[in-house]
């Protein structure tokens with residue numbers, strides 16, 4: 001079968017589930033993944049004969065797409081902050097909003113002076129694929145990073161990602177909701193914790209709802225800020241004097257999250273929107 005023929009077959013097979021532009025993107029990604037051809041090479045070689053074994057691989061991907069599995073899980077990796085991360089059903093797929101949070105944190109890390117090169121101790125709570133601490137470690141060498149998750153499987157993947165990206169992170173398995181202490185004082189504490197209320201499930205697309213770990217996403221309707229509450233309490237005790245707390249937040253709960261931090265006695269609270277103009281992240285200091 002030629003590339004041109006496969007394109008028609010692939011598009012036809014998915015048209016009832018996805019828009020055409022998305023199907024094109026899936027095809028380009030799978031062709032690059034399995035055939036090693038980029039978009040331009042694809043476009044200029046419509047009569048390229050695809051080997052039978054490669055068709056088998058592409059068809060396996062196609063079957064998984066029909067079941068609305070995310071393309072990132074099918075390929076087994078994704079890009080975040082320009083770096084490659086292994087992802088699987090135990091790890092949330094890193095989102096572009098979280099890249100904005102990482103950019104904000106990087107901007108706020110204390111810069112070395114002429115006389116002093118300070119190491120910034122940073123903790124990421126609910127690390128998933130490890131995308132946040134690994135990107136920070138890649139971008140800023142004056143950092144020492146620790147990352148916590150409750151999921152052993154997520155931590156195994158995060159560890160592989162640290163190795164793949166050649167950085168050192170201390171990974172710890174812990175349930176942050178029951179931890180009374182942290183291991184040390186931190187200059188920066190970051191978290192993108194579970195924050196989607198069960199009542200918001202109806203807004204969530206099937207590819208997320210049926211595939212991504214619910215442990216990473218959902219919280220009870222009646223206590224949606226449970227993680228923020230607990231992490232803010234720990235941050236009060238374990239942030240250094242000039243320390244900073246960063247959260248990714250539920251877009252519908254920006255004001256509530258801000259009020260929670262005010263009640264806990266935090267200062268300089270700054271709520272920021274993501275590129276889609278939704279309240280998405282917050283920073284506070286002691």
Ligand SMILES: C[S@@+](CC[C@H](N)C(=O)[O-])C[C@H]1O[C@@H](n2cnc3c(N)ncnc32)[C@H](O)[C@@H]1O
Pocket residue numbers: 091092093094095098125126127128129130131132148149150151154174175176177192193194195215216217
């Ligand atoms: C929204 S995901 C964020 C993943 C990653 N930091 C990112 O931004 O893509 C939340 C993460 O918190 C972890 N988590 C859920 N409950 C937890 C708990 N009680 N203690 C520690 N981590 C928890 C999940 O396993 C998941 O990896």
